[in-house]
Amino acid sequence: MTENTQPPSNGPRSAPADLPTQYTPADVEGKLYERWVERGYFAAQAKSDKEPYAIVIPPPNVTGSLHLGHAFEHTLIDALTRRKRMQGYETLWQPGMDHAGIATQNVVERELAKEGKSRHDLGREAFVERVWRWKAESGGQISGQMRRLGDGVDWSRERFTMDEGLSRAVQTIFKRLFDDGLIYRAERIINWCPRCLTAISDIEVEYQEDDGELVSLRYGEGEDSVVVATTRAETMLGDTAVAVHPEDERYAHLVGRTIKLPLTDRSIPVVADGHVDPEFGTGAVKVTPAHDPNDFEIGRRHGLPQITVMDEHAVITAHGPFLGLDRLEARSAVVAALRAEGRIVDEKRPYRHSVGHCSRCKTTIEPRLSMQWWVKVAPLAEAAGDAVRDGRVAIHPKEMASRYFEWVDNLHDWCISRQLWWGHRIPVWYGPNGETVCVGPDEEPPAGEGWHQETDVLDTWFSSGLWPFSTLGWPERTESLAKFYPNAVLVTGYDILFFWVARMMMFGLYAMDGVPPFHTVALHGMVRDQFGKKMSKSFGNAVDPLDWMDAYGSDAVRFTLARGANPGIDVPIGEDWVQASRNFANKIWNATRFALLNGATVEGPLPAAEELSSTDRWILSRLNATVAEVDAYYDDYQFAKLSDALFHFAWDEVFDWYVELSKTTFAAGGRPAEVSRRVLGEVLDVTLRLLHPVMPFVTEELWTSLTSGESVVVTDWPRDSGFRDAAAERELAAVRQLVTEVRRFRADQGLQPGQRVPAALDLAGTALAPHEEAIRSLLRLQPAGEGFAATATLPVAGATVALDLSGAIDFEAERKRLTKDLGVAEKELAQTTAKLGNEGFLAKAPEHVVDKIRARRETAQADIERIRAQLAKLP
Incomplete structure (x- = not known):
């Protein structure tokens, strides 16, 4: 026998009176957490000679509060770091928050609106000061909620994506990318929010099924006409072509020719492009390069003009009767005008289709041609893909790796500029003669008349992409960076595999000389309700985890979440x-x-x-x-x-x-x-x-x-x-089998759990003999005394248990009860057998219904056998 796996301690406390008779989480959790923090248990020491184990927290928004998704993810990370700490590693769970550009700016703008002001009334500098003040007073409430959950993070290292150190990291990597030709400025199609008045990232677009109308329009006349369909009729004012597939014989005679664009004085060409699906709709599509990403690419391939017909507020700017109309007003007006000209071939109303909305304000997104700053991702994405392919980074579960490759291998250039005031301002200055100068953190910006800084700020994902190394002091070569980079593992949801994980991979490999930011990416699913439905306030099924913590304790919430956490699978x-x-x-x-x-x-x-x-x-x-x-x-x-x-x-x-x-x-x-x-x-x-x-x-x-x-x-x-x-x-399996079988028999006979009955145990020749006293205690069995007469005998695990139930059961009442139950089971068997013997029923009933009837029949047969056996045992 080996010795204790734990070194001898000072022994138990002298009296268990320290423990109340009932566990009350509220009396325990808060004081314990503060004790852990005060004693520095979660503090990571860069000078330690222990093997490092580091994980970063996916930084929650400074505007956020703890939701079940946070509680789920934090539980998993905390479990990993607590175990590694106990295993003797120098563990770092790095905490911090994201400045959340759009979300935070919206919060403060709403406060200003209550005062009858806008950010423009304050000006940029005063507005940014106001946001910092809001952060100090109201932001970051999630930090306190993380303590409630028990997050074992090193609070002494808490970082914020806008603090001085991280801002230096952002400016440094921007400068390097710019100097390497990997950051550039160009006019492209982006996701535009007409309410927030900024470009937004793909992850900030929420798609939902909306009611719209699909309108089929005829362009041109007679045999030279083409029918196209659209849900956004107002954009036809910016059409610069109609595209068909090169092998579509229906339109071969039109390719290279022009047709009249209705409601305008323009003619537009018919072009052949392989992007068009000849099997979808009429096989012809309208091309609006300034208002659709696919059309933009068609336009670039064919050198088409890019005509913008809406401003940043999604108001029509095209001259004519629609000038000044909101896009939705213009949609109805354009359809009415086309109908008056006899151009409407077909209308489908309502037409359900997927429409993108701003995740912050729920406004419908407008694809818009705009001058923005971009990252040239091809070489960065190739490196990010290679790091997984060559085994430097493992994705878990491995089935998710194919989704990662599908993304990074087809990654488009990344729009990193946002038309906001809150965020990392792009470190580029423009000169009076068209000069463009990118300024590093230790460089002075150009001075003199006519020089001004870019007004846009960087996408929040740009700074959070630096998180695994910027939080450790990069670009300085700090002790913490040397100790804890790369991280051991990243624990995050599969939903941001593409947006956050890929960006961290690209930036980490680029900035850290080819060393990836983590060894493993452990992906989990999304938390859903008990029916598997997405949790949402609009669905009425959203849960505040703090409510459950108040009612049942943080441990209960944590254990429930962990017990549902299968890799990469959603959690009901x-x-x-x-x-x-x-x-x-x-x-x-x-x-x-x-x-x-x-x-x-x-x-x-x-x-x-x-x-x-x-x-x-x-x-x-x-x-x-x-x-x-x-x-x-x-x-x-x-x-x-x-x-x-x-x-x-x-x-x-x-x-x-x-x-x-x-x-x-x-x-x-x-x-x-x-x-x-x-x-x-x-x-x-x-x-x-x-x-x-x-x-x-x-x-x-x-x-x-x-x-x-x-x-x-x-x-x-x-x-x-x-x-x-x-x-x-x-041996103990046999004991458990015997006790379980006899308990089941007692329950079937209607005996109360604590009711004692005489019994004779024949355990001779079995491994059960040394356990007779324990077996009798567990089963409430008295010794077989004088006058003992067995009314039931149970052979179990090679032993025999004889019970005298004569004084414990009203046998006549029990016989009546069992006979009644037998009648119910026999009726169920007859009904299910008749249904399954009905050919007409079997031909028409769905398979799952037939399976259910079969299961009912099997249950009835088992019940009949069980009840008859019980009746046979009655004296």
């Missing part, structure tokens, strides 16, 4: 699951309190093998197997499986069996009781340590009570000692 969650996790926390509390009341201890080494009972050997064997199983699941980021393994070991094997079996040993006293007290202490010590990363609060309170140790946060992670005892496991 319902309140009843959180309640079940709360019950688990209570079970842990009550079992540990029982152990303390009965003298369980961790003092000294485990007893020698010859002193251990088969029950002791069984639980120690199962304990070590569980340690190995949990380790393997952690290393594979299988949070659901490790949580499930811990749940079933703790509840099913430790609490429901070993603790119950120990009661008989404790009652008998003597050396066997001392041995079991030490074994129980060992099992609870290790179990609490295994549970700690996912359930930090209840395990801390219990572990310190059990061991008098300083804190489970900084104790050692359990190790598999290698001890296994297959014979003990088989």
